[in-house]
Amino acid sequence: MPSSAARLVATLVACWAALLSSAQAAPWSPLPVGTDVAVRTAAGRVLHGRIDARSDEQTLWLVAEAAGIAITSTTPASEVIEVTAAERVALAPLWSEVAETTPPAPSAASPALPDRVVVRSLEVAAGVANWDADPQIDGLELCLSPRGEHGEAIGIGGIVRVELHVETGGKWPSNRRFAIAERWQVEVAAEEFGPDGAVVRLPFERLQPELRSEFPPLGVLQVRYLVPGEGVVDATISDLPLAPPSFNRDRSELLTGSRRLPGETRPTRQ
Incomplete structure (x- = not known):
């Protein structure tokens, strides 16, 4: 009888371990x-x-x-x-394979295009934005504009990787450092580019810049654009404003310890 009870306990333990392992599986x-x-x-x-x-x-x-x-x-x-x-x-490839047959001669109305697109640099601009019903800042809007060999704008698809660095640490300067607060990766299609580039929305998942007062409301935005067949181009915005100055938020923090204004709801992040 004791051996039967021991086998029953061992069986239950094994089943529990299997269920626990299954629950934790990715x-x-x-x-x-x-x-x-x-x-x-x-x-x-x-x-x-x-x-x-x-x-x-x-x-x-x-x-x-x-x-x-x-x-x-x-x-x-x-x-x-x-x-x-x-x-x-x-x-999508950057250019189609050259057909074995002889291509038709370009007409006067359609000038010949170069065999391939060459991306030499990347111009970026960014700013905070609000795109839902609550009043808080929801994230960044990033404008991408790849540039060609002569500085001309090129609408070419790829993948943009972005990191936002903000100052963190204690009150002592020796403890201050820049750390990654947000990170994004977005696919951009060639059709999304207009005359001024392509606009990409980068929603904040953790950062609430309007509630930060212990550090300057500035961030460092590092942008990398990966273009299939061409390689990688980088750009950096070294002083990106993350929140406008607010005298009333400063007064609220001084008087109540909170930077939220009366009646202000918490952000509804998706």
Whole structure:
């Protein structure tokens, strides 16, 4: 009888451990390495790529390839809502393969285009924006404008990676440093570019700049644009205003300890 009870206890413990292990498994765990997937994140974005062998239960690694460039991205398990198998999504090539047949001669109304697009630099502009019903700042609007060999604007698709650095630390200057407060990655299609570039929305997930008073309301924005077949161009905004000056918020913090104004609701972040 004691041995039967011991076997029963051991069986229950094994079942509990299996259930616990299953509950802690990442959404992508059932899928083998190399599977093409679509990933829906807590921020509402959908990422496409191939599961990389470096993925574990804490971090999902995706790899996408286009025109000989392998683009890698990482997403923490806490930000992943759903992972499903999907067909491989190929980024559009920069130029079509040259046909073996002789192309028609360009007419006077249609001047000949260059064989390829050359991206030499990147111009960016950014500012805070509010795009929902509450009064708080929701994020940044970033304007991208890739430039060609002679400084001309080029509307070419790619992937933009952005990091926002803000000052953190204690009251002593020796403890101050710049740390990453927000990070984004967004695919930009060639059709999104107009005469002044493409505008990309970058929603804040953690930062509430209007409630920060211990540091200057400025950030450093580092932007990297990956163009398949061309490489990478970088740009930096070293002094990006994150919140306008507010005498009343300063007075509210002095009198009540809070920078929220009377009747102001908390932000509704998606």
